[in-house]
Structures are given as C-alpha cells and as structure tokens.
Amino acid sequence: MTSLRAEEDRSLPDTEVKDPPLPGEAARESIEVENPATGKVVGTVPRLTPADVGELASRARAAQPGWEAMGFEGRATVLLRAQKWLLDNSRRAIDTIVSETGKTYEDAQTAEIGYAVPAFGFWVKNAPKFLADERVRSGSPFLMGKRVAMRYRPLGVVGVIGPWNYPLTNSFGDCIPALAAGNAVILKPSEITPLTSLLMGEMLEECGLPEGVYQVATGLGDVGAELIDHVDFVMFTGSAATGRKVAERAARTLTPVGLELGGKDPMIVLADADLERAANAATWYSMQNGGQTCISIERVYVEESVYDEFVKLVSEKVGELRQGVPAGPGSVDVGAVTFGPQAEIVDAHVKDAVAKGARVAVGGHLKEGPGRFYEPTVLLDVDHTMLCMTEETFGPTLPIMKVGDADEAVRLANDSRYGLQASVWTRDTIRGEAIAARIESGVANVNEHSMNYFALEAPMGGWKESGLGSRHGPGGIRKYARKQVSVISRFGLKRELFMFPYSKRNAKLLAGALKLLHGRGKR
Numbered sequence: 341m342t343s344l345r346a347e348e349d350r351s352l353p354d355t356e357v358k359d360p361p362l363p364g365e366a367a368r369e370s371i372e373v374e375n376p377a378t379g380k381v382v383g384t385v386p387r388l389t390p391a392d393v394g395e396l397a398s399r400a401r402a403a404q405p406g407w408e409a410m411g412f413e414g415r416a417t418v419l420l421r422a423q424k425w426l427l428d429n430s431r432r433a434i435d436t437i438v439s440e441t442g443k444t445y446e447d448a449q450t451a452e453i454g455y456a457v458p459a460f461g462f463w464v465k466n467a468p469k470f471l472a473d474e475r476v477r478s479g480s481p482f483l484m485g486k487r488v489a490m491r492y493r494p495l496g497v498v499g500v501i502g503p504w505n506y507p508l509t510n511s512f513g514d515c516i517p518a519l520a521a522g523n524a525v526i527l528k529p530s531e532i533t534p535l536t537s538l539l540m541g542e543m544l545e546e547c548g549l550p551e552g553v554y555q556v557a558t559g560l561g562d563v564g565a566e567l568i569d570h571v572d573f574v575m576f577t578g579s580a581a582t583g584r585k586v587a588e589r590a591a592r593t594l595t596p597v598g599l600e601l602g603g604k605d606p607m608i609v610l611a612d613a614d615l616e617r618a619a620n621a622a623t624w625y626s627m628q629n630g631g632q633t634c635i636s637i638e639r640v641y642v643e644e645s646v647y648d649e650f651v652k653l654v655s656e657k658v659g660e661l662r663q664g665v666p667a668g669p670g671s672v673d674v675g676a677v678t679f680g681p682q683a684e685i686v687d688a689h690v691k692d693a694v695a696k697g698a699r700v701a702v703g704g705h706l707k708e709g710p711g712r713f714y715e716p717t718v719l720l721d722v723d724h725t726m727l728c729m730t731e732e733t734f735g736p737t738l739p740i741m742k743v744g745d746a747d748e749a750v751r752l753a754n755d756s757r758y759g760l761q762a763s764v765w766t767r768d769t770i771r772g773e774a775i776a777a778r779i780e781s782g783v784a785n786v787n788e789h790s791m792n793y794f795a796l797e798a799p800m801g802g803w804k805e806s807g808l809g810s811r812h813g814p815g816g817i818r819k820y821a822r823k824q825v826s827v828i829s830r831f832g833l834k835r836e837l838f839m840f841p842y843s844k845r846n847a848k849l850l851a852g853a854l855k856l857l858h859g860r861g862k863r
C-alpha cells in the first residue's frame with residue numbers, strides 16, 4: 341500500500357506518497373495537493389491513468405476471496421483495530437483533512453472523525469445481523485414441505501468515487517460497510533483531496549488488512565469513469581451532473597450504482613418556532629464546513645410575523661463568525677472554499693441574486709488571497725427567479741425568504757429538482773411532523789436539520805435528482821451484497837403434482853387448491 345509522511349508542523353502536514361501504487365512503473369505524472377486556506381502545496385500523489393485501473397481491479401479480485409473467507413469475525417478484528425487507530429491518530433487524520441480541504445479543525449473533528457469512528461463499530465456490530473442467512477416463509481402451496489433460504493454473498497469489488505467536501509466521511513465512509521460485507525474496495529477520491537484516503541490505506545495496512553483489499557486510485561475524473569467498467573457496484577457521491585454520467589456509464593455493463601448527489605435543503609421557520617434555536621441552527625447548518633455539505637441548509641422560508649426577528653438574529657450570528665486559516669481547535673469558525681471553481685459558483689449566485697433585486701445583509705464577497713475564502717453571507721429579498729434559491733450553491737451563503745404561511749413554504753420547498761433533506765421549525769411538533777411529511781425529500785426533520793446523518797441505523801438517501809438508493813441502515817450494507825435464494829427439498833415427492841404427464845385429475849386438483857387458498861373472503 342502507499343504510505344505517507346507527515347511533517348512536524350501538524351497544521352500543514354507535508355504529505356508525499358513514497359511507493360507508487362503500481363509496481364514496476366517508471367516515473368509517472370503526479371497531482372499536487374494544495375491547501376485551499378493558504379495556497380501552499382501540502383503533498384503530491386501519483387496521477388494514475390485509466391490504463392492503470394485494470395491492474396488495480398485484478399489485484400482487488402485476487403485479494404477479495406481471502407478477505408471474504410476471514411468471515412465477519414476475522415474482518416471485525418481488522419476493522420476494530422482500524423477504529424482504534426483512527427481514535428489514537430485522530431489529530432493526524434484531522435490535520436490531513438484540514439490541510440487538503442481548508443476546513444476548520446472542528447468541522448473535521450465533528451463530521452469526519454465523529455462519523456467514521458462510530459461507523460467502524462456500527463458496521464462491525466451489524467454486518468453479521470444485516471447479512472445473516474434468512475429463512476423465507478412462503479405461502480405458496482407449491483412450496484409446502486420445502487425450505488426456502490436466502491443468503492447474502494459479497495459482490496466482489498466495490499468502486500467508491502468520492503467528492504472533495506468530506507474526504508473521510510463521504511469517500512472512505514462508504515468503504516467501511518463495503519469492506520465489512522467482505523468486498524475488496526477501490527476508492528477514487530477527488531483529485532483535490534486524495535491525502536485522507538491514502539492515510540486510511542496506511543491505517544488499514546497497519547491494522548492487518550490483506551494487501552489489495554483496499555486500494556486508492558488517485559487520478560482525475562477519467563480514472564473514476566474507467567473504474568466503473570471494472571467493479572461490481574459503484575458508490576458515487578458528488579454532483580448530479582457527474583452522477584448522471586456515472587449512471588450512464590454503469591448502464592453499459594449493467595453495474596448497479598448508488599448515487600448520493602446534490603441538495604438544495606430548505607428550512608421552514610413557522611411563527612411559533614423557538615427563534616433563538618432556529619437562528620443558531622440556520623447559522624450553523626448553512627455555514628458549517630463552509631456550507632460545502634450536500635445536506636447543509638441552502639435556503640430558508642420564514643413566516644411573515646417572525647421574519648424580521650429571525651433575520652436580525654441570523655444576521656448578527658453570521659456577522660460574528662470568524663473566518664480564516666484554520667490553526668487548531670477554536671481558531672476560526674468558517675474555513676476556506678475547498679475547490680477553486682466552487683468559489684466562482686458561489687460568487688455567481690450572489691451576483692445573480694443582487695442583479696435581480698436581492699439585498700446582501702452580511703458578507704457577499706470573495707476575499708483577497710492568499711487562500712480562498714468567501715465571506716459568510718446572508719441574502720434577503722430573494723425569490724425563485726434567483727440561482728441562489730434553485731441551484732446548489734455549496735458555499736457559505738444563506739438566502740432567507742419571507743412567506744405568507746406554511747402552505748406557501750411547503751410549495752416553495754418542493755419547487756426544486758433536488759430532494760435530499762429539509763427541516764421544519766415549530767414548537768408544535770405534531771403539526772411540524774405533518775408539514776415535514778408533505779416535503780418531497782428523503783429526510784424531513786422537525787427542529788433539527790441533518791442530525792439524522794449520525795443515526796447510522798436509519799437510511800439516508802435523496803429523492804428526485806438528489807440520488808439513487810441510500811446509505812446507512814440495513815440497506816446501506818445489503819447493497820454491497822448479492823442475494824442468493826435456495827429452495828431445499830429433503831423429502832420431496834417422486835413426482836410433483838404439476839409435473840408431466842398432465843392429466844384432467846391433476847388440473848382439477850390444482851384449480852381446487854387455488855380456489856381454497858385464494859377464493860374466500862369478501863371483495
């Protein structure tokens with residue numbers, strides 16, 4: 341496996357891959373990894389090409405049967421060691437994440453380490469349960485006296501293609517259940533943030549993972565595209581546009597895909613909401629991770645009678661946020677824009693809104709370098725003609741819109757091609773739940789926004805263009821397995837009633853049996 345070297349200064353680990361992933365390779369092109377908060381290069385990784393992917397896949401296929409044969413217990417030993425490694429080395433992992441994303445220490449600690457550490461325990465504990473052999477009870481008369489069994493077998497090789505916003509949670513996080521199910525995994529991280537995925541390789545190697553079971557395909561988008569042709573399942577997280585390309589490519593080989601795509605999460609604040617809590621939540625869930633979270637609050641609808649008060653509270657809170665180069669715990673609240681073109685998208689959305697009549701209450705500008713920072717921004721007087729209310733902004737912006745009532749808020753919340761998450765804020769939680777149920781999204785919370793992501797027991801997936809399938813819950817690991825059914829006859833008849841030769845007597849018997857079983861009861 342590739343290995344990493346971290347230098348003394350923990351806030352800026354200088355990371356370098358020592359061993360190229362493919363043996364016998366001459367010097368290859370590399371990718372420079374930049375810290376978006378400082379503009380400095382913090383590491384280089386090999387730039388694999390599509391031609392390299394077949395070799396990785398062959399290695400994965402060769403390694404997978406041994407990993408599967410270790411059983412749940414053997415795999416648990418390795419994965420629990422990895423959990424401990426990540427806990428013991430959390431500072432190093434956080435520093436690596438911070439150095440390649442420019443996010444704050446806390447954003448890495450809460451939503452990356454705080455996700456991955458429990459995830460190991462969750463999948464180790466539940467994999468044997470979710471993937472246990474099942475006895476199927478059939479009501480069919482044809483199966484009387486026979487046993488129907490169902491078992492799950494690993495798919496083989498899973499390809500995970502990840503984005504740059506959460507190099508641990510959204511890239512490596514999907515590898516954990518895939519590995520626990522007995523698959524080999526090839527992870528294609530974003531070219532912008534490959535260091536964390538490589539660090540996880542070092543971790544797994546130290547924890548005894550057999551070689552070839554987890555490999556990192558550092559490269560550009562074409563490597564991700566090629567990977568699709570070589571694996572048995574693709575778990576993709578990223579933009580809807582690329583997700584569509586992934587699904588199209590996978591269709592060629594009929595490879596199943598899971599897609600976790602973009603969102604435009606609405607927050608609905610009703611007149612009876614606890615405004616202080618709602619304002620704190622609006623601020624945190626829109627600005628946390630610099631707003632670069634698929635399940636961040638991207639737009640707010642507030643009932644007229646509390647609109648002014650809510651805007652005042654949010655504007656004050658957003659205005660007080662400290663932004664800058666993350667330098668350890670407590671240093672700043674909002675970090676950098678990880679991906680260069682994203683800063684242009686954020687700026688374009690703000691400019692589009694202003695050109696169409698919106699007012700900037702706080703922020704509104706891309707800061708001067710070095711480092712790439714967009715000011716935490718609150719937009720008012722917005723409507724659905726503006727990009728900031730309809731397209732994924734994926735930055736530290738919060739547009740707030742006044743609505744007449746809850747019905748208008750629900751109508752506007754549903755006026756979107758996305759349907760990832762949503763939240764309703766009210767002291768009347770029964771009404772809140774009823775309103776949440778009318779929102780077209782995979783998750784609709786009440787007085788919470790995206791806390792469900794930590795509930796690994798519950799499925800998390802988008803409706804509409806926000807995705808296909810889900811992660812977490814029993815389905816979050818069963819998708820990495822093939823189902824196999826067996827009907828087992830121990831004391832079967834020499835000749836079943838429906839077999840040759842056909843006779844009038846048997847046809848009559850079967851007709852009678854069907855009538856007896858299905859012909860009774862009122863219709």
Ligand code: NDP
Pocket residue numbers: 501502503504505510528529530531532559560561562563564565566577578579580582583585586600601602603633634679682685732733734
């Ligand atoms: P993409 O969706 O383009 O990239 C996600 C991953 O897919 C990256 O690893 C990328 O590699 C890879 N990739 C690119 N092209 C292909 C392809 N044809 N086949 C297979 N894999 C491919 O995200 P971007 O980084 O370009 O971000 C664009 C937008 O996506 C953002 O503006 C944001 O709105 C949204 N987004 C949503 C995220 C989410 O969590 N739902 C996360 C990140 C972005 P490489 O990086 O090397 O090009």
